[in-house]
Amino acid sequence: MLQIKFVLLWSDLLFFVLIAAVVVGGVWAGRVEHLRLAWRQVGQSRVGMATATVLIAFVLVALLDSLHYRERLPGDQENYAVEVRSALDATLTGLRTRAEKTYSAPLATHLFAKESLDTDLGRSFPRLKHGGAHLGDDLAAHDSDIAAKAVKGLGLGLLGTLVFGLVSLPLRRAAPHLAWNAQLLTVLVLCLLAGAVAVLAGDYHVLGTDKVGQDVLYLTLKSVRTAILIGTLTTLIMLPAAVFLGLLAGYAGGWIDDVIQYLYTTLNSIPGVLLIAASVLMMQVVIDTHPEWFATTAERADARFLALCAILGITSWTGLCRLLRGEVLKLRELEYVQAARALGVSSARILWRHVLPNVMHIVMIAIVMDFSGLVLAEAVLSYVGIGVDPNTISFGTMINTARMELARDPMVWWSLVAAFAFMFVLVLAANLFADVMRDAFDPRVVKL
Amino acid sequence: MSLLSVRDLSVAIGAAEPVDGVSFEIGAGETFALLGESGCGKSLTALALMRLLPEAARIAAGSVQFAGQELCALTEAQMRSVRGGKIGMIFQEPGASLNPVMTIGAQIAEALKFHTGKAQGEKIVELLAAVGIPDPARRATEYPFQMSGGMKQRAMTAMALAGEPELLIADEPTTALDVTIQAQVLDLLDGLRRERRMAMLLISHDLGVVAQMADRIGVMYAGQLVEVAPRAAFYAAPGHPYTRRLFAALPDAASADKAAYPMRGIAYPLRGTPSRQRRLLTIPGSVPPLGTQHAGCRFVERCGEALPVCRSTPPPWREYTAGQQVRCHLETAHTLPAESADFAARAKVGAGETALLEASDLKVHFPIRRGVLQRVVGHVRAVDGVTIALRAGRTVALVGESGCGKTTVGKAILGLQPPTGGTVKLQGKLLQGLAPAAMQMVFQDxxxxxxxxxxxxxxxxxxxxxxxxxxxxxxxxxxxxxxxxxxxxxxxxxxxxxxxxxxxxxxxxxxxxxxPLLLICDEPTSALDVSVQAQILNLLTDLQAQLGLAYLFITHNITVVDYLAQEVAVMYLGRIVEYGTVDEVLRNSRHPYTQALLAAAPQIEAGRDGNREYVRVAGDPPSPANPPAGCHFHPRCPWAESRCRAAYPAPAMLSATHVVRCFLAGS
Structure with missing residues (x-):
């Protein structure tokens, strides 16, 4: 008898569809020569390979966090828990359940704040329930224990890298001209970090705990899914509108062009945050007045999350649309388009065969460029309180809860630093990757 | 002693050497022309002299001595005073070489200040006057967008003259300009050179331009000089097999005959037997790509007379005639293969009796919109009443300068550009909307x-x-x-x-x-090199013979027209000003504009007989948005009378086929 019931949230579904689309697109791109050449150029770039590896690591975490399920409750009847968990939660059960009372610093054995203890006369720092509990009273061994565990973790990381290297050997042989060394180096760094953190996390809170004692490392890892989904799903929502309207405006011209131009100029002139705030609040009202729509809180949070994606998508298609319109205006006058018209090829077919393939580089570059902007936008919006549901763990909500603690003395810095570091690595990797993509795909970049 | 002496100059981009061991000398007051097809390293040579190479390229070897100074040894700071000072340079694209947000005067002042330390207004005006810009004081305060292409090239020249250069490098200075403007600019450059005793390094792919301008000529092929010769010897008997093929590839029957002056004594119609009955000689293949490893002669793959030694050993320099150096193994000049395959088939294809295509009174007017409400305040009359008829198996050429509306005529006939007036009939059927597949277009680029x-x-x-x-x-x-x-x-x-x-x-x-039954060819060869142009012209002629195609051939190149067409229509500002058979229009032209076009086209003959006299037409073509009253050509016409200013002349039939729109044509 199955002890769990799988739950497919809407965002999971869209995310899987997106991943499938990327895989199918990759296979297709391999058969089209100019795309294959461009991707090969990305692969030959050391920065490209390294950042792609980092991004794939992030996507794997997000993917793991998108396999949702509900546990079966003990008892004869088939009842399931109301909490929706993910495969990532299952992997990190230790981190998730070993909650402390309140703040504790990274790798600490004691709480951050003094309390009056029964056994003592004065106030002192109480021991943590889990962090460093295995040490018992031997607090002198704290440092050496951390060092030993870190070394053990690094060793495991090295081993992991070696295994990865061996497994990826056939790939390396198949495409010897790609920058595999850069990729392996990135894997090494990731494995060493992951190994050390994993071993330490068994007995400590590597990144400390937050106000209610939750492990910050756990929160950060959970935030990755939100960030990646915001970046990709929003693009997915805005892309069809941007491409369709951009091509139409550029190619058809006349009053169609006028209407589309007025549409995006109007949309652009409304302050973005205001529009998003209004829409999110409206969505919130709709969601709150229809509790019967959602079986679990996770589903409700997911609905709000998707609504945010949609709203961000609706407000962000204008830039790409304008870019495409300009490019199509130019392409429309090109001679191969004129020749196709003279041959009697239909407009739809001209757009599909002659125009779209020649603006795809702009679309590709825009997707990757927008990604980092959207990840940052989520953080800002959640910070302001109009972003994702407060129950959804995201970089934005982490920063939002951590902001007050910056004023404490001594400062509680680790929540903020952890969120910042992860977001920084993700956005930097995305930006560098976008640069490499632009160099490879933009025909106007001169290649010598 | 020569002013500029280049020794074994090599430019490297990575492992490839696009310029490889080039040596030449230019004396004071002399014009040396570097001639060659695209991709042969002409421009890179010039940029290397100025030390202005793109980042990826570097000077690999060689020396450049200028007035006794080694330019390759100068520091960048010293080099800056040479550039624009002792050596001036003008580029192909005048629009791209001027800063669009600075006035012409300010840009010249900048050059003056740097090289002479002072920038007085009168000096600027003086320079602008020297390059033949009318009303220079006012023009100095204008921005580049207010000037025509020819004016911009003149302004560029004025900037290059600011440092009072001893050597002027002109890189394809007229390639982007129309033929009448080209004649003006070439004239200006030659006059300035003589006046200031400047030396000039002219870079060109055009045998005609070189014939008019150069004293000595160096032919470049695949990064090397293959022939260096004085002009007269070069044009009398080109030595290198490549050069001789270049000449043979030209449809060259079109050259000026200065003996016949049909109207008011000045026009030069074409002379010589038309070469229409022979195939053009082509050079097989194309220039070897950059980075090719050459064991022997670089031209060997395309040379008909190659010997075994040509493949293994680089040819030495040899004296061909006095002063004419050729880099070739061949001892004597072989005669080029006689043109065996003439267009016998071509004559056989009889022209259809009835018209295949009839375009009558075709008009394309583009509205000019102004203001908030985008009200139409006028029209650009790109095509203003054009009538053309075309029979199967025949070629009609549509000739004119850029902006005269000839491409728009082609697009309007095809329906790519909906006409605002007039009708197009194909095989007697009235066409509406996009033309059927029976008409197709071949584009320029x-x-x-x-x-x-x-x-x-x-x-x-x-x-x-x-x-x-x-x-x-x-x-x-x-x-x-x-x-x-x-x-x-x-x-x-x-x-x-x-x-x-x-x-x-x-x-x-x-x-x-x-x-298709009809091909509209819009400048199909003007982006191609001479040798490749010949291949395409031969192909078009063969196809016409095989398939009985009719061509509407849109071009500005008179020699191609003479080779290919049976009928010619000359367009000026949206209207056909002269229409007739090729002999009538090119050899007995009666419209002053046609005559000016013919005369302005650089003639290779000028290189042979040394006669560089030709007629210019003054001024720039007016805007089709605001054409002059009366005959559109009257402001530039040397024989304009009062009636020309009053009304547009009606068509005058000079023969059954020859129509001219000029008041003076009959007299």
Whole structure:
């Protein structure tokens, strides 16, 4: 008898569809020569390979966090828990359940704040329930224990890298001209970090705990899914509108062009945050007045999350649309388009065969460029309180809860630093990757 | 002692050497021309002299002595005072070499200040006057966008003159200009050179321009000089097999005959037997790509007379005639293969009796909109009442300068540009909207006319699929590729793998796929090198003979017209000013504009007889948005009378086929 019931949230579904689309697109791109050449150029770039590896690591975490399920409750009847968990939660059960009372610093054995203890006369720092509990009273061994565990973790990381290297050997042989060394180096760094953190996390809170004692490392890892989904799903929502309207405006011209131009100029002139705030609040009202729509809180949070994606998508298609319109205006006058018209090829077919393939580089570059902007936008919006549901763990909500603690003395810095570091690595990797993509795909970049 | 002495100059880009061991000298007051096809390293040589090479390129070896100074040894700071000072340079694209947000005067002042330390207004005006800009004081305060292309090139020249250079480097100075403006600018440059005793390094691909300007000529091929000769010897008897083929590839019967002055004593119609009955000699293949390893002579793959030694040993310099150096193993000049295959077939294809295409009173007016409400305040009359008839198997050439509306006529006939007035009839049927597949177009730019994302097979099959032509498209595509002289197994390749000439063949195959009766060729050879142009012209002639195609050939190149066309229409500002058979229009032209066009085209003959006299037409073509009252040509016409200013002349029939719109044509 199955002890769990799988739950497919809407965002999971869209995310899987997106991943499938990327895989199918990759296979297709391999058969089209100019795309294959461009991707090969990305692969030959050391920065490209390294950042792609980092991004794939992030996507794997997000993917793991998108396999949702509900546990079966003990008892004869088939009842399931109301909490929706993910495969990532299952992997990190230790981190998730070993909650402390309140703040504790990274790798600490004691709480951050003094309390009056029964056994003592004065106030002192109480021991943590889990962090460093295995040490018992031997607090002198704290440092050496951390060092030993870190070394053990690094060793495991090295081993992991070696295994990865061996497994990826056939790939390396198949495409010897790609920058595999850069990729392996990135894997090494990731494995060493992951190994050390994993071993330490068994007995400590590597990144400390937050106000209610939750492990910050756990929160950060959970935030990755939100960030990646915001970046990709929003693009997915805005892309069809941007491409369709951009091509139409550029190619058809006349009053169609006028209407589309007025549409995006109007949309652009409304302050973005205001529009998003209004829409999110409206969505919130709709969601709150229809509790019967959602079986679990996770589903409700997911609905709000998707609504945010949609709203961000609706407000962000204008830039790409304008870019495409300009490019199509130019392409429309090109001679191969004129020749196709003279041959009697239909407009739809001209757009599909002659125009779209020649603006795809702009679309590709825009997707990757927008990604980092959207990840940052989520953080800002959640910070302001109009972003994702407060129950959804995201970089934005982490920063939002951590902001007050910056004023404490001594400062509680680790929540903020952890969120910042992860977001920084993700956005930097995305930006560098976008640069490499632009160099490879933009025909106007001169290649010598 | 020579002013500039270049010794074994080599430029390297990575491992490739696009300029390889070039040596030449230029004396004071002399014009030396570097001649060659695109990609031969002419411009890189000039940039290397100025030490202005692009980042990837560097001077690998050699020395450049200028007035006793070694330029390669100067520091960058010292070099800056040489550039624009002792050596001035003007570029091909005048629009791109001027800063659009600075006035002309300010830009000249900048150059003056740097090189002479002072920038007085009068000096600027003086310079502008020296380059023949009318009303220089006012022009100095204007911005580049307010000037025409010819004016901009003059302003560029004024800037180059600011440092009072001893050497002027002109890199294709007139390639972007119209033929009448080209004549003006060439004239100006030659006058300035003589006046200031400046030396000039002229870079050109045009044998005609070089014939008018140069004292000595160096021919470049694949990064090397292959022939250096004084002008007269060069044009009398070119020595290198490459050079001789270049000459033979020109449809060269069109040259000025200064004996005949049909009207008011000044026009020069074409002379000589038309070369229409012979095939043009072509140079097979194309210039070897950059980075090719050469064991022997670089031209060997395309040379008809290659000896075994040509493949293994680089040829030495040899004295061909006095002062004429040739880098070739051949001892004597072989005669080029006689043109055996003449166009016998061409004569056989009888012209259809009835008109295949009739365009009458065709008009294309573009509205000019102004203001908030986008009200129409006027019209650009791009095409203003053009009537053309075309019979099967015949070629009508549409000639004119840029902006005269000739391309718009082609597009209007095809329906790509909806006409605002007039009718187009194909085989007697009135056309509306997009033309049927029986009419197709071949475009000018071989790079813009093929979708870079599609394979050649898909490009050619496009029309077959759009019209759902029966039969196996793959077979037909292979057949078409063979028909245009490519191999049938090229279907799987992408356009970027082909050279310009091959791309133009693919474009022709695409048009032929739907079995058209009429091809509208819009400058199909003007982006191609001379040798490749000959290949395409031969192909077009062959196809016409085989398939009985009619061509509407849109061009500005008179020599091509004379070679290919049976009838010629000359357009000026949206109207046809002269229409007739090729002999009537080119050899007995009666419109002053046609005469000016013919006279302004640089003639190779000038290189042979040393006579550099030719007629110029003054001024720039007016804007079609605001054409002059009366005859559009009267402001530039040397014989304009009062009636020319009052009304547009009615067509005058000089013969059954010859129509001229000029008041003076009859007299």
């Amino acid at each position: 071989p790079f813009g006319s093929l979708n870079p994302r599609l394979r050649v097979g898909e490009i050619i099959a496009e029309g077959l699929r759009a019209l759902a032509v029966a039969g196996d498209p793959a077979l037909r595509v292979a057949e078409l590729l063979e028909q245009v002289g490519l191999s049938g197994d090229m279907v799987g390749r992408y356009p970027h793998e082909f050279s310009g000439g091959q791309r133009q063949r693919i474009a022709i195959a695409r048009a032929l796929a739907v079995r």
